[in-house]
Amino acid sequence: MDRSAGIILPIYALPSPYGIGTMGQAALDFVDFLAEAGQAWWQVLPIGPTSFGDSPYQSPSTFAGNPNFIDLDMLVDDGLLLQDEVDAVTWCDDPARVDYELLFRERPAILRKAYLRGWKRDEKKVAAFAADNAGWLDDYALFMAVKRHFGMGAWTEWPDEDIRLHRPQAIAEYREKLADEVRFNEYVQYLFYAQWDALHAYARKKGVKLMGDLPIYVALDSADVWANPSDFMLDKRNMPTEVAGVPPDAFTADGQLWGNPLYDYQAMEADGFDWWIRRIAGAEKLYDMIRIDHFRGFESFWAVPVDEKTARNGRWVKGPGMKLVGTLIRWFPQLSFIAEDLGYATPEVAQLLADSGLPGMKVLEFAFDSRDTSGNSYQPHNYGRNCACYVGTHDNDTIVGWLESADPADIDVAVKYLGLNRREGYAWGFIRGGMASVADLFVAQMQDYLELGGYARTNTPGTSGNNWQWRMLTGQATPALAKRIATMTKMYGRSAR
Numbered sequence: 138m139d140r141s142a143g144i145i146l147p148i149y150a151l152p153s154p155y156g157i158g159t160m161g162q163a164a165l166d167f168v169d170f171l172a173e174a175g176q177a178w179w180q181v182l183p184i185g186p187t188s189f190g191d192s193p194y195q196s197p198s199t200f201a202g203n204p205n206f207i208d209l210d211m212l213v214d215d216g217l218l219l220q221d222e223v224d225a226v227t228w229c230d231d232p233a234r235v236d237y238e239l240l241f242r243e244r245p246a247i248l249r250k251a252y253l254r255g256w257k258r259d260e261k262k263v264a265a266f267a268a269d270n271a272g273w274l275d276d277y278a279l280f281m282a283v284k285r286h287f288g289m290g291a292w293t294e295w296p297d298e299d300i301r302l303h304r305p306q307a308i309a310e311y312r313e314k315l316a317d318e319v320r321f322n323e324y325v326q327y328l329f330y331a332q333w334d335a336l337h338a339y340a341r342k343k344g345v346k347l348m349g350d351l352p353i354y355v356a357l358d359s360a361d362v363w364a365n366p367s368d369f370m371l372d373k374r375n376m377p378t379e380v381a382g383v384p385p386d387a388f389t390a391d392g393q394l395w396g397n398p399l400y401d402y403q404a405m406e407a408d409g410f411d412w413w414i415r416r417i418a419g420a421e422k423l424y425d426m427i428r429i430d431h432f433r434g435f436e437s438f439w440a441v442p443v444d445e446k447t448a449r450n451g452r453w454v455k456g457p458g459m460k461l462v463g464t465l466i467r468w469f470p471q472l473s474f475i476a477e478d479l480g481y482a483t484p485e486v487a488q489l490l491a492d493s494g495l496p497g498m499k500v501l502e503f504a505f506d507s508r509d510t511s512g513n514s515y516q517p518h519n520y521g522r523n524c525a526c527y528v529g530t531h532d533n534d535t536i537v538g539w540l541e542s543a544d545p546a547d548i549d550v551a552v553k554y555l556g557l558n559r560r561e562g563y564a565w566g567f568i569r570g571g572m573a574s575v576a577d578l579f580v581a582q583m584q585d586y587l588e589l590g591g592y593a594r595t596n597t598p599g600t601s602g603n604n605w606q607w608r609m610l611t612g613q614a615t616p617a618l619a620k621r622i623a624t625m626t627k628m629y630g631r632s633a634r
């Protein structure tokens with residue numbers, strides 16, 4: 138990886154008048170901002186559809202795109218919507234927050250209008266798209282159609298046992314019975330991918346690459362698990378007996394109970410990890426680099442009995458290690474990966490990372506624990522080049538928020554180590570510390586460049602209700618800010634220009 142820098146900004150956090158960020162003009166404008174700022178990378182969070190809890194890490198499909206990200210202005214320009222139809226909806230009361238409930242109510246209806254106008258016109262293009270993506274689109278389009286048919290309930294609760302268990306005769310019957318809804322879901326994905334491809338092409342033209350975030354697990358209530366039960370640790374009724382999580386640590390006394398089904402790695406290995414190869418091949422169509430979330434789960438993973446209320450009473454289970462990681466590296470030599478190796482830093486995880494040759498992650502917010510006298514590996518003087526330095530990830534507070542809530546002794550360590558001062562701004566001092574490090578890649582959240590407080594935090598692990606909502610406002614990504622970022626990026630040899 139070349140010495141470079143990037144910025145994290147989820148698609149949903151872009152400005153727009155329609156309640157959520159989209160792949161329209163604001164996305165193109167942000168690409169321009171990144172280019173002017175000398176940034177090589179735009180890192181986004183997972184771009185799949187969201188479900189209960191609004192988390193992009195719990196999607197009904199690891200392949201599908203989020204219909205909410207489809208730009209309505211582009212649909213108007215394409216003749217698929219009328220401006221009056223778009224304007225008839227009050228899309229948001231607060232442009233700084235995403236209202237997922239409103240989008241759940243209003244988005245499907247407006248996209249259906251586009252489908253009714255465009256299906257016949259685009260039928261051949263949609264057929265070609267469906268053929269290119271048949272490995273996942275057929276199951277996803279039917280899954281969402283059946284899900285809506287049963288009132289959006291989880292597939293594990295569908296009253297028809299045959300379709301719940303993905304039996305061939307039931308698949309054929311429901312595909313015919315719900316043909317219109319299946320076509321609608323296919324068309325929406327066609328629209329999403331058309332807009333994403335256009336955005337990706339524009340970014341490449343501007344010298345900006347897209348970095349995606351790949352959750353290690355998929356949601357139980359997903360087309361992936363419903364259609365591929367043999368790849369997961371399920372019982373005879375296709376229900377999990379153990380689920381994923383992480384054990385208690387300094388941040389969460391009960392651990393984190395994610396609830397995702399666990400992979401049957403023995404079955405996956407028997408077919409050459411085909412599901413994983415198809416998954417990464419799908420991601421390769423979207424991104425230039427992939428951050429593999431919770432990489433340590435490939436070495437060993439925390440399995441929690443399904444009836445537990447917390448993650449306390451789990452157990453460590455050995456993962457596939459280099460058998461899987463090596464397979465993916467060999468299959469996708471042209472694709473760059475970052476291993477999110479945070480969490481329990483065992484010698485075995487360190488060895489897996491070393492064997493893979495992938496860059497790991499260093500987070501500056503973890504670097505200044507005043508109680509740590511053993512030599513903190515997150516402090517820049519301890520870095521090697523083959524890593525990615527982050528000020529903080531989507532799971533961390535903003536730097537201003539961290540400074541408002543951290544132990545004063547920890548803040549004092551950071552002030553002395555980084556030479557923080559009010560004239561420069563403490564957030565910019567953190568950014569400078571990461572920029573100047575030897576790490577090949579440096580990444581910061583857009584919130585930190587904007588010097589925003591904890592109210593702009595993306596996600597607080599182990600909580601629900603107020604996450605994944607912050608949005609950047611129109612006019613915040615100014616030319617002056619781009620110039621300041623570009624100056625520092627060039628100073629430390631990371632400029633893409």
